[in-house]
Amino acid sequence: MDTRLIFDKNSSGRKTNYIKKPDIALKKANELLPQEVLRGDLNLPSLGELDVVRHYTNLSRLNFSVDTNFYPLGSCTMKYNPKINEELSALSGFLNIHPYQQEDSVQGALELIYNLEKILCEITGMSRFSFQASSGAQGELTGMLMVRKYHKLNKNKKRKVIVPDSSHGTNPATSSMCGYETLVVESSRDGLIDLDKLSKVLDNEVAAIMLTNPNTLGLFEENILAISEMVHKIGGLLYYDGANFNPLLGITNPALMGFDVIHLNLHKTFSTPHGCGGPGAGAVGVNSKLLDFLPCPIVDKKNDKFYFDYKIKHSIGKLRAFYGNFSVLVRAYAYLLRLGKEGLPRVAQNATLNANYIKAKLKNDYNTASDKPSMHEVVFSCMRQKEKGVSALDIAKRIIDYGMHPPTMYFPHIAKEALMVEPTETESKETLDYFID
Amino acid sequence: MDTRLIFDKNSSGRKTNYIKKPDIALKKANELLPQEVLRGDLNLPSLGELDVVRHYTNLSRLNFSVDTNFYPLGSCTMKYNPKINEELSALSGFLNIHPYQQEDSVQGALELIYNLEKILCEITGMSRFSFQASSGAQGELTGMLMVRKYHKLNKNKKRKVIVPDSSHGTNPATSSMCGYETLVVESSRDGLIDLDKLSKVLDNEVAAIMLTNPNTLGLFEENILAISEMVHKIGGLLYYDGANFNPLLGITNPALMGFDVIHLNLHKTFSTPHGCGGPGAGAVGVNSKLLDFLPCPIVDKKNDKFYFDYKIKHSIGKLRAFYGNFSVLVRAYAYLLRLGKEGLPRVAQNATLNANYIKAKLKNDYNTASDKPSMHEVVFSCMRQKEKGVSALDIAKRIIDYGMHPPTMYFPHIAKEALMVEPTETESKETLDYFID
Amino acid sequence: MPYILNTEKDTREMFGAIGISSLDDLYRHLPGSIRINKNLNLPSGLSEQELRNCLTALAAKNKTINKFNSFLGAGSYNHYIPAAINPIISRTEFLTAYTPYQAECSQGILQAIYEYQSYVCLLTGMDVSNASLFDGGSSLAESVLMSLRITKRNKIIISSSIHPEYKKTLYTYLSGFNFKVQEVNFESQGLTDINLLKAGLDDDTACVALQSPNFFGIIEMTEKISSLAKENGALTIQVTNPVSLAILKEPVRQGVDIVCGDGQALGGHLSFGGPSFGFIATKNEFLRQLPGRIVGKSTDKEGKPAYCLTMQAREQHIKREKATSNICSNQSLNAISAAVYLSLLGKEGLYNCALYSLNLTHYFYARLSEIKSIKLNFSKHFFNEFVWSVDNPKALMKKLYKKEIIAGLALDRFYPELKNGILSCCTEVKSKEQIDDFIEKLKTV
């Protein structure tokens, strides 16, 4: 395979005429614009269509992917991305609409957003959702900026945000982007939040705690109600990083756990494809406390007509131009309709079942990061192997040799020589058995 | 990669609900039909969608293809298959129409067939075309059955069909399927039809000669006019196997060469993809002698309405149900519109240029099957290499090691240790240079 | 120029290597009198943008079947096509690859076709299948030619309830030979007339060919017919709808020797009638007479399974005029698509597909029987289509068509004796609602 860069395949004069020459008398750029704003040479390559197709097709063949390999990358929920969702999100009626078209010409799009929001509210127990964020991290930013504005408006003097040491890096980074100081609370030996340590850092200056539940060790924070009470008592809010919500669909929800604001990664739990790292979507949900702070617009309905509502009293504003990664929303909506009320808990149960099965089968060979029951993923610590001279990295490489994508390595940091395995519900026992062997 | 058969991945109970359960009271099969016509167990596998997608995606990755590899398979015209043609042939307006819909609801399809025919008539000089044949070989059958009926109707006593020894296997096979005896005429040392030998086998019982031009050695039959005169003189017809028409587009045409009936492989010259060996399409063209014998229906136009014309006086009938491989016709039509009058001769010239370039560069290392100028492909004889213990097969394997598909081997039979290279016009000098090295 | 990669500079260098000075020099050896010395009388090439506009407009001139409440079947069936098929068969390593002559570069193709063949065997109960033929019509023709080669007899018997266009195709394929053809009519129930058939059978009969479910949707008495054929040393050929085999008895268990048909129903698009694919399967004993390509399984040096084209000695590349058929390119991608379809639906899915179609069609029949003016004279043992009659069907169909209903296929086109007949079909894509709506409209037009 010819792995040169596309630029090195340039052959001056090669071209394909894609676009039509307009049927007006063409003027040169410098007849329409002053010479001094024009550029000199444009140094792009000249290629034929076959050059380009062959180049990128062959590049694609170098990658592992869910459709070609078992891909148990922990914390990433690499579940199967149904093909029907790709087909539907590519319908012309969804692809070829301009964000500034009159609302009456995009009723289908607005209806979809409206319905998707209703479904997510039912699943999570939250009151409303915003779809502007393009990723989990941007969802966190959205949510935490609402938290900030909420405190500001209520004249609460808040300066700090708490995250556990097992938290995903985006949590502390987000807290900083909101101008908060980040406090880290250490986990107890069993991998959960240590309530004593938490109570020590909790004071009136704490704006919020950001939690993932199940946490990044794949463990359910069993004391969540106590935590929620403690944080609320000092006037803080609870932020739910929903990246790991998959094992809880229909089992419990963040509202029941006491969260005030949450994000869901539609590209994880709701099966939209990861596309090498995006586009995704971070759906941000709030309870009634934060309703007035949502980014604008949101979609509402009046007399059977859907419309954008920009009148949000204390809206934090916008997180992007337009309304969000719409095509991603189409996929998530399709997925939710397909699974329905019976399917969602089955997803959760099987994701949990698969992770626990791997854990049960491997626990004699590998140390687990905690003895607590696992949810959707299991973190092994390869310290025993390390002592024999085999690092987590070596194990990962060996897994690649077997045609599987390795688990997440060296995260979370609190587990030594971590290998973080998230099989997801869309893999079969058979595949897991192969992995285990 | 798990290369087990799909059947071995069966896991009883696995399934995906694709179709909707009807909203009527469902009866069992034996309530509607007698038990004795019903089958017992249906032994198909039970699989999940990811099982199937991963299985076939990984199978696909085992293949060479035009989009991933240089594929100079001689006689197959493995040119680039433009992506726009795939997109257009998949338009719902083309895919989701039933062959027995009222003609007024399929005017677009009929117009396309009508226009495509007109273009092919202009390119080949023939009077009309039929699109029923799904391949070159079926095109041959269509054409030769017309020849047969023509002779029968004209009360010509014809029993034999002549093919050169360099001919493609489908030619003699077709002749047999038409009930003809096949006579083989040997080629001269320079790879062309030997006129003396031809005149010896030509007698009044000869119904037709089937020729490929350029022939399978990639050589133009320079004496074609003499041949045509000789055959016509004894009341025979000339059949043109258009599999190799690519290098002649806009340069000459079968009508000028004296052919009475031809087929074109739309999946070769007109860039429709080969799809692992089909679907293709064999467009069969005739001059005025055979107009009345075309398969029915053909598409005609009256008062701006397109319609199927079934009234063909001596039609040979049908070669299939319905009208042909319609989606393939869409692609060929798109290709022709895209290239237009300037593009077609450029295709021919560059196909010829590329083949001759390879020949010029390799002729010192390999014997060519003939010293005559080449057209779209060049046949090397690896006898010199063979003497050194390296067979055509060994060379082919080495080419695979370099990530290229090998040329056609051991065909045509009249060249010893043949390697038949057809680069096509869609490959660049750069690629050819890599191949040559 | 789109799709041509040689630049001017390349061209000049290549001229140098070849020793020519113009593109025209490449054609110096062509007789001048056959050269085209002017531009082709065609439009100039379009940009991709114009081309897309042009063909999109043309496609929009067709009214797709989904815009109608349509009951058309008659050999082209509107089944549900799972979304996962297209991304798989659009994989460019399937789409732009050629016939797997070079096994090392084509293991994926070969295995996929091998699986296709195995699926055909599972459905039909036969031992061997080829890699595909063109369509249902040519598969019937090839089956009949096969029976003629096997038995070396000269007469064939054909049921007139075979798809009329398949029969027509068969007759075209036979037109180069002098075989005797006897067509056996159907009786009052729409089934092949066994008495006529019996009368026609003799010791020169190579085969009896029938279709079941036949063109009228009716399940034929294949077992009876095949045993009559066998008594006379003739083979039995059955055309069938592969979806029906999910519930109907395997042809092999009904004494059939060669089974064939069209594979469109297995997840193929209507696409105005093509491309689909023809399937053909038979017993081991007839393998050498099976036309077309066959993929076989063996093991490589390391003992791993390996696939390759097998039995090539029957084919035209080697056998030339003595080949079993001239078929070369077939409909591989469509055959692979069918394998993907069957894998996705699986055992239960295909069964439901057949069962739902059967139920909806019988529901439709029951609803029609409520209407006095409609005659339902044929057998009730039909699969997913049936014939009904009414006075002046053309006028009725026209009126319904204006309401965007396609009632089915008017049979006068193929059977003058059924000039009042309409053939209607339901697959699982029809709903009760659509059927009820049709009945409603039928009552009021």
Added chain:
Amino acid sequence: MPYILNTEKDTREMFGAIGISSLDDLYRHLPGSIRINKNLNLPSGLSEQELRNCLTALAAKNKTINKFNSFLGAGSYNHYIPAAINPIISRTEFLTAYTPYQAECSQGILQAIYEYQSYVCLLTGMDVSNASLFDGGSSLAESVLMSLRITKRNKIIISSSIHPEYKKTLYTYLSGFNFKVQEVNFESQGLTDINLLKAGLDDDTACVALQSPNFFGIIEMTEKISSLAKENGALTIQVTNPVSLAILKEPVRQGVDIVCGDGQALGGHLSFGGPSFGFIATKNEFLRQLPGRIVGKSTDKEGKPAYCLTMQAREQHIKREKATSNICSNQSLNAISAAVYLSLLGKEGLYNCALYSLNLTHYFYARLSEIKSIKLNFSKHFFNEFVWSVDNPKALMKKLYKKEIIAGLALDRFYPELKNGILSCCTEVKSKEQIDDFIEKLKTV
């Protein structure tokens, strides 16, 4: 259940291995009070067939832009998208792969993103680009935050002719901090008012951010502005339309320090405004403050080029609360799509795309200027959109809309002072015919 592969038998075996006896046992350790003990109040799951029907119907409720004669732009541009892009970015090895953390399993992704980054550098003249941000709005916000980190100053100056939604996004991103923001208005020609800007610049100013072509389509005097900024030790940030860079001077040659914008114009679909991607590029000296992922090139053991994520120490996985940004997933597939687009169009294609857009827009402008009642007050130095005014634009646009014409964007939405203004755009997909037709209708409504 679709997409779940464990069968009952599997489940039982897994129960055994884990030591549980029901699925519910997996959740035994959850407090009972937070368990949902009823079914979700949602419909039952749909078959794929129903789902397809349902969403196809929903899509049909949208009227696509192609059904209108539309002159909408304003940050979302209807360019021609070559057919070859989709099959490439639909390759499942791109679509269903994750972030290339594991370089050995992702060389293709890494190289493609590296090429994307190189394209951004070629277009902008900058030294380094990241692997993409979310969109134009967040790319402006990240650029401004970057300038604040680099200069450690506390004030920023923003041109009011930046896309209003980008400005809004920026303000949201800044809302957690206490930086001073000064918005500089545009003057009568629609360009950033340089005098106001000059007055605002001081030694606490971190950056001046402008857009060129600005929201009104006008090419700003970036060089003048950047030299003013430089004099005050402030950085210059330019939002731009990447297609315009095919003919407009590279930002780097105009003294710009950080260039950013939205990449939708590079072969991306409108898709109701997302997903597209944000790009950001800067000079080597600022590399350590560039947010997000960056792919670097090195060589492997055998000396062959190898690609990997680089400079990860800036990112949140390692730096956590001290990271340059919280961005993790970005818009990789859209960025790769842009690289494919640029490769297909190539040097000449992108130039023509820009040139044709420019010409058609100026032709449109000239035609509009024929009409007395229309005011064209802003600068004529615009790229592919411009502002025109008319009394009561809303009423006019409504009338035109009834004739399936979308005249453009009514500016009162964002600029009360331009309440009569309409922003209209032409790309190469518009034809003379459509423009003439619009003028015709405009004269007659």
